[in-house]
Amino acid sequence: MTNERVRTAEPARGGGRPGLRDVAELAGVSHQTVSRVFKDHPRVSAETRAKVLAAAAQLDFRPNAIARALATGSSRTIGVVSFDTTLFGPASMVSAIEGSARDADYFVSVVGLASPSRRSVAEAADRLRGQGVDGIILIPGHVPADQVVRHLPPVLPVVALAPAQTVASAVVDQHDGPLAAVRHLLDLGHTTVHHAAGPTDWPEARDRMRGWRDALTAAGAPVPEPVPGDWSAASGYERGKALALDPSVTAVFAANDHIALGLLLALHEAGRRVPEEVSVIGFDDIPEAAFFSPPLTTVRQDFAALGRRSLALLLDQIGAVGAPAAPAGVVIPTELVVRRSTAPRRT
Secondary structure: OOOOOOOOOOOOHHHOOOOHHHHHHHHOOOHHHHHHHHOOOOOOOHHHHHHHHHHHHHHOOOOOHHHHHHHHOOOOEEEEEEEOOOOHHHHHHHHHHHHHHHHOOOEEEEEEEOOOOHHHHHHHHHHHHHOOOOEEEEEOOOOOHHHHHOOOOOOOOEEEOOOOOOOEEEEEOOOHHHHHHHHHHHHOOOOOOEEEOOOOOOHHHHHHHHHHHHHHHHHOOOOOOOEOOOOOHHHHHHHHHHHHOOOOOOEEEEOOHHHHHHHHHHHHHOOOOOOOOOEEEEEEOOOOHHHOOOOOEEEEOOHHHHHHHHHHHHHHHHOOOOOOOOOOEEEEOOEEEOOOOOOOOOO
8 A cells, every 4th residue: 555645534524514624634635725626726636636526526525506606706507587488499498508508517597487577587587696697598488589688687698599689699590491391392292382380479480481481482382371370289280170171282381390290180080191192391300200100300400509509608708808799699500300291292
């Protein structure tokens, strides 16, 4: 055995939670060195760092987040304010932010709101400020982002996951995905494509409708009247029953995969085979889309990339020095995923 000090863990002084000095004693270093390790100070050798981390693990030591925030001026916590978290899109955004924050050694505190009222947004902001968050990522749902931003404290960096003029934003391209979906159907020989739209008070639904319309107009194809509804499978089912009765309908672009699911059931019940008689495309690529009957052709949103880019925008603001730069905007492309719910039009 070498002369290196070898120690075994003992209960912390006073029987409480272990502290820096307990870790220092077990590792055989000063408590200042332990503090430097947990602050990721560059002037700590790899050997010392490993020794301190091993001692901390043996004692089950966890750095005090409040003390670290006081020492560094950063809580390493991101606040998320989100509306409509029961829907796939907002829920996936929250999950993506949490994953990206975890990779960056940040915590996430989420406040879900049912109402975009000034009072509810202000209360959410006060709650997050009370937790000492370093910045806020906003998922505004159907509410214009700039409208919500007005109710957030101006002292905090903010990134919106929606188009915004007053703050930085990161968005998924909601126009080019539908454009690609409709072109795919036209390339399969369909003379036009019907649209089961999302709720028109949502900007995503309006952009997807615009992409659908632009693709048909550019191809010189007829533009059927879109069928409005909400984001649910039940809404898709009700609209699908009407579309199934029209023999001229051979292709449908649904504003999301849940609408497409309802459409598939309605077409099946009406005896309209998919894709032999009617091709169907959705949007989102929810995890179940590959297991629909038939597996659904859809437009995939890259929520992981959205989480990474939005967090990067926020951390850039948090670490910025001097006057704030003009709000930045990031657009994440979509991807058409072709499965078995689309096929050439029968002649």
